[in-house]
Amino acid sequence: MSGPVSGPVSGEVPEPDEVTEPWWEATRRRVLLVQRCGACGHAQHPPRALCTACGSARDLGWTEASGAAEVDACTVVERAMPGFTPPYVVARVRLAEGVLLLSNVVADDPYQVGGGDPLRLDWRPLPDGRALPVFVPSER
Ligand SMILES: [Zn+2]
Incomplete structure (x- = not known):
């Protein structure tokens, strides 16, 4: 491991x-x-x-999942974590399929991300070939 x-x-x-x-x-x-x-x-x-x-x-x-989603709730984290440069957005994301997912929203300006914003799926690669679903703002 x-x-x-x-x-x-x-x-x-x-x-x-x-x-x-x-x-x-x-x-x-x-x-x-x-x-x-x-x-x-x-x-x-x-x-x-x-x-x-x-x-x-x-x-x-x-x-x-279709990859379509929206922000259900989010917060901007200003504390550094390995692999993340603050500030970054931790969000509860609602998929078009109806389920909630804790994830990140990768945005140019994290402070502009808010509830109801439309998102699309993106991926953050992991060293072992797996990947974490993340989201980016999409056009309405
Ligand atoms: Zn059932």
């Missing part, structure tokens, strides 16, 4: 487990997956072993 890698929020990127492995593998292809329950249609993130809406464990599948 390699050493800690800086992540968007916690400072570390979690190691994949049985549940999150497919999600992480898809990031190698720069595909953002959203877990969706085939029994009730519920979409959820992060991936879990059970559907949080109906409790089904059998019917969970994956759908590819």
Whole structure:
């Protein structure tokens, strides 16, 4: 196992487990997956072993996110973290698929990023070939 890698929020990127492995593998292809329950249609993130809406464990599948999103809430971080030059934006992002994702918004002026801003998906490569989904402002 390699050493800690800086992540968007916690400072570390979690190691994949049985549940999150497919999600992480898809990031190698720069595909953002959203877990969706085939029994009730519920979409959820992060991936879990059970559907949080109906409790089904059998019917969970994956759908590819379109990449369209908007800022649900965000904050500008002015403290330095490895791999990040402050100030940078930590945001709760709402995907078009309806799920919330903690991520970063990479903007020329972090202080201009606000709730409701439209975003599109981008990727921040990790040394091991995986990537973290980040977002950039998009035109309305
Ligand atoms: Zn369900």
